[in-house]
Amino acid sequence: MKRVVVGLSGGVDSSVTAYLLKEQGYEVIGLFMKNWHDDSVTISDECPWLEDSNDAMIVADKLGIPFQTVDLSEEYKERIVDYMFNEYERGRTPNPDVLCNREIKFDVFMKIALGLGADYVATGHYCRKGTIEKDGEEVYQLLAGIDGNKDQSYFLCQLSQEQLSKTLFPIGELTKPEVRKIATEADLITADKKDSQGLCFIGKVRLPDFLQQKLKPKEGVIVEVSKEQNFYERNIPVFQSKEEELKFYSEKPVYHLSDGKVVGKHQGAHYFTKGQRKGLHVGGTVEPLFVIDTDVEENVIYTGQGKAHPGLFRRTLFVTDDELHWIREDLALDVDETMQIKARIRYRQPLQNATIYKVVGGAYVDFETPQSAITEGQFVAWYIKDELVGSGVIS
Structure with missing residues (x-):
């Protein structure tokens, strides 16, 4: 027994x-x-x-x-x-x-x-x-x-x-x-x-x-960024390598106060997360506001109207080597190897088609379609059919 x-x-x-x-x-x-x-x-x-x-x-x-x-x-x-x-x-x-x-x-x-x-x-x-x-x-x-x-x-x-x-x-x-x-x-x-x-x-x-037990409230501003901003219409350069392309698509915009208008106040950027809708307490917009980025250094929350706002979407994410984990160690990729996978970036999200590319220093997960609210610190998990083979912390 x-x-x-x-x-x-x-x-x-x-x-x-x-x-x-x-x-x-x-x-x-x-x-x-x-x-x-x-x-x-x-x-x-x-x-x-x-x-x-x-x-x-x-x-x-x-x-x-x-x-x-x-x-x-x-x-x-x-x-x-x-x-x-x-x-x-x-x-x-x-x-x-x-x-x-x-x-x-x-x-x-x-x-x-x-x-x-x-x-x-x-x-x-x-x-x-x-x-x-x-x-x-x-x-x-x-x-x-x-x-x-x-x-x-x-x-x-x-x-x-x-x-x-x-x-x-x-x-x-x-x-x-x-x-x-x-x-x-x-x-x-x-x-x-x-x-x-x-x-x-x-x-x-x-x-x-x-x-708040440990992170003290700190008043800052909520900025609304228009979906018409020209930096969302990026010029696609000619890439010299696949890695250069992946790096380009994994980079998120860097926001500044001048990119939008102040629409409210908050009690600490560190209490908010990308994709969040509740808790902003800002009214008067045609569509609800969503957090598109937080800047904890400057204590600013950047928001956009509607769940289709371009600031929410990215096609590619990166996981550093020290936060890369293979359950199936026998399937772990070597540098320059790739694998067709299905991946999710949050619980209950339907699995998405993606490719994982192993590079020096980590791995890129490149989705077939851009994903909403790819969030640093969350886990991406990848599957082959119904088997979860690996995961990593989004960096």
Whole structure:
């Protein structure tokens, strides 16, 4: 009997994960991760982690499996929260959910589980694991979940072969309605529980309130840039090389105050992100304003009217070598090699046709059609068919 430690979060997905593994004859242990307990920045008064740990305990009791809580709040603060503050301060927009999986669930938590003699760690993610043999060695694949509406492979885009080798995703072959049906039939308390919203483990948070703990408010101006600006009509030069072309298309405009008109004020450029529409509090425009860029040095937010504003779109992005990650290390490109891929720059975005070009110092991802709100600090993940093979932080 192989031993599996399940990250029981108090939600329906992890509850059914534990139930299915027990049915399959594994020796199952439930662990609840307590990762955050600063209630001063959550929106609602309810204490989410207390309620969740209680539900997780009731599920474990119902399934007759051992259960304990582990407090990882110190590691979570160091590796996730501090990183977030740092990225926002630099004018980048981090993805805490991707980081949380890489740094907490599949690193700190996994080490605790293995310390308990576990053969595997299991989570309630909607994705699948494949195994193939290549050159006499086992290679692990991260495959999209069967439920296209819930596929969470993107959030696991930073996992390694080592981490995948010790991981199980029992609900990846199921749809969400099927998972709820199993929970109902097994009489689990979490069967009808709503999916959690908000930052991974922090719950519902007002992001500016959260960031204001460390990043002080600083009044600045909101500038509206017209879509008629002549720098959007760039002259396309004659390129001497493919790399020169990619560099050209990956560069974003550099905005100055003189490029538009001041239409409002804000409390800190570092609280905003590209593509954002809410929170600007500027009225009187024909179409809603969207953030097209932020300048944290000068503390200016540049905006444009409408979601088709040219300032939102770019065709190409760059990932530096130190932020480039291959789940399938055997497929990693060498300099001057290319690969046809499908890629996404945010969770739930439909996969887009693209080509990845490896150059000295990093890789360009060149999309067939320009993408809206390519945002520094976010993750781009690339797929071959339904397999996520690599990812990187947009630089």
